[in-house]
Amino acid sequence: MAKKAKARRVREVRDRRNAESLPALSTLTELPTFAQLAASERQRAAYEQAVARAIEAGAAQDELTLGCVVRLDRGYPAVVCADATFRAEFSTRLTKGSFSRVAVGDWVCARRPAGHEMGLIEEILPRESDIARWRGGNRGERQTLAANVDLVIVVQQLGEREVDFARIARSAVIVRDCGAELAVVLSKADRAGEAGVARDIDALHEVLGPTLRLVVTMAGATQAVDAQAIARAAAEKGVAFGEDGVRALVPEGCVAIVLGESGAGKSTLLNALLGRVVLETGAVREADDAGRHTTVARRMVALPNAGIIVDEPGLRSLPLVGHERGLALVFPDIAHEAAACRFRDCTQTHEPGCAVREHARDEGYEGRRLDAYLALAYEMRTSRAVLDPDIVI
Numbered sequence: 001m002a003k004k005a006k007a008r009r010v011r012e013v014r015d016r017r018n019a020e021s022l023p024a025l026s027t028l029t030e031l032p033t034f035a036q037l038a039a040s041e042r043q044r045a046a047y048e049q050a051v052a053r054a055i056e057a058g059a060a061q062d063e064l065t066l067g068c069v070v071r072l073d074r075g076y077p078a079v080v081c082a083d084a085t086f087r088a089e090f091s092t093r094l095t096k097g098s099f100s101r102v103a104v105g106d107w108v109c110a111r112r113p114a115g116h117e118m119g120l121i122e123e124i125l126p127r128e129s130d131i132a133r134w135r136g137g138n139r140g141e142r143q144t145l146a147a148n149v150d151l152v153i154v155v156q157q158l159g160e161r162e163v164d165f166a167r168i169a170r171s172a173v174i175v176r177d178c179g180a181e182l183a184v185v186l187s188k189a190d191r192a193g194e195a196g197v198a199r200d201i202d203a204l205h206e207v208l209g210p211t212l213r214l215v216v217t218m219a220g221a222t223q224a225v226d227a228q229a230i231a232r233a234a235a236e237k238g239v240a241f242g243e244d245g246v247r248a249l250v251p252e253g254c255v256a257i258v259l260g261e262s263g264a265g266k267s268t269l270l271n272a273l274l275g276r277v278v279l280e281t282g283a284v285r286e287a288d289d290a291g292r293h294t295t296v297a298r299r300m301v302a303l304p305n306a307g308i309i310v311d312e313p314g315l316r317s318l319p320l321v322g323h324e325r326g327l328a329l330v331f332p333d334i335a336h337e338a339a340a341c342r343f344r345d346c347t348q349t350h351e352p353g354c355a356v357r358e359h360a361r362d363e364g365y366e367g368r369r370l371d372a373y374l375a376l377a378y379e380m381r382t383s384r385a386v387l388d389p390d391i392v393i
């Protein structure tokens with residue numbers, strides 16, 4: 001018993017030391033204010049109930065506050081409430097109970113005991129959206145990247161070669177499955193030039209449809225290019241260009257998150273939107289054009305005259321596990337046809353009476369859209385088949 005208590009004390013001291021080495025919140029000017037964030041009605045009602053439970057467990061009413069998690073530094077949350085921004089740790093009640101890790105964007109019932117710098121998160125309130133990805137293979141789990149965001153901006157870099165539209169389609173399926181809206185930013189347009197930009201917009205429209213919200217940017221251009229020519233090439237395809245295009249995606253009151261591989265230019269874009277260098281950016285490797293995971297914290301930045309965007313570390317893998325609903329939302333036309341296939345488990349590859357293939361033949365379907373759908377559907381079937389039966393998705 002004494003041993004356990006000692007271990008806990010050691011842990012507490014270490015945690016406190018770690019927390020003290022985090023950036024001082026008072027110096028962070030890009031943090032959103034409480035007024036810029038809004039809990040839903042359901043969350044406010046849940047907060048009232050959480051307050052009642054906390055009081056029952058011994059908290060004083062005036063110590064309790066509604067807050068939003070605006071940063072996670074090495075797992076340590078920072079919380080904004082009506083009259084303060086503070087670092088918080090988890091109450092023992094939360095760590096003991098059905099403990100779910102807090103994410104940036106989470107609304108919480110927090111407690112600020114008088115005379116303490118550090119607050120306590122008593123409860124995480126129900127999420128309106130939960131941007132999560134699968135990690136860890138067939139024994140894996142869902143990892144929440146951010147909570148309660150309205151919009152996910154998938155950032156994919158352009159280059160000399162055609163854009164990786166399969167990766168964008170995969171991201172789209174995950175995003176729509178998580179209950180958020182989707183937009184795509186094609187970054188580094190300077191590397192593709194006008195012709196490349198036009199080519200990649202066409203490819204993306206073919207795969208994800210012409211109604212996709214799309215912006216072309218080159219916030220960190222390293223090559224002297226004719227920006228106006230690139231803007232014109234985008235405009236000819238009905239696509240917005242530049243930081244203003246991104247700002248229009250995220251109006252005041254909107255909370256978005258940028259999602260993309262390391263090195264895609266997420267932090268560079270956010271710095272441009274902020275008008276100053278707030279976020280660290282890093283060079284990509286020559287050999288494979290991949291980034292070095294420069295961003296390690298997850299944090300909200302409030303944009304001047306616009307909404308809030310969460311900057312995230314880049315993600316290498318985005319496995320598809322149980323995102324069937326997202327697939328149907330991204331490809332509603334194909335999913336609709338699939339419902340008429342003769343076999344319920346039709347793989348749309350060789351079966352007789354396959355409505356998808358018949359329709360594709362009749363309508364002269366865009367080949368790449370169907371191919372993208374089939375590849376993602378196939379991957380999902382395979383991942384489901386190898387999933388550990390004890391894992392709940």
Ligand SMILES: Nc1nc2c(ncn2[C@@H]2O[C@H](COP(=O)(O)OP(=O)(O)OP(=O)(O)O)[C@@H](O)[C@H]2O)c(=O)[nH]1
Pocket residue numbers: 187188189190191217218219220221222223260261262263264265266267268269280281282283284291292293294295296312313314315
């Ligand atoms: N040519 C070109 N390079 C860019 C552009 N935007 C960003 N870069 C470069 O791409 C590299 C990666 O940029 P970051 O903004 O750090 O990328 P990130 O997506 O935040 O990466 P992680 O934080 O690792 O996930 C840096 O060297 C940037 O200078 C652009 O518009 N054009």
Ligand SMILES: [Mg+2]
Pocket residue numbers: 266267268280281294295312313314
């Ligand atoms: Mg970054």
Ligand SMILES: [Zn+2]
Pocket residue numbers: 338341342346347348349351353354355356357
């Ligand atoms: Zn079929």
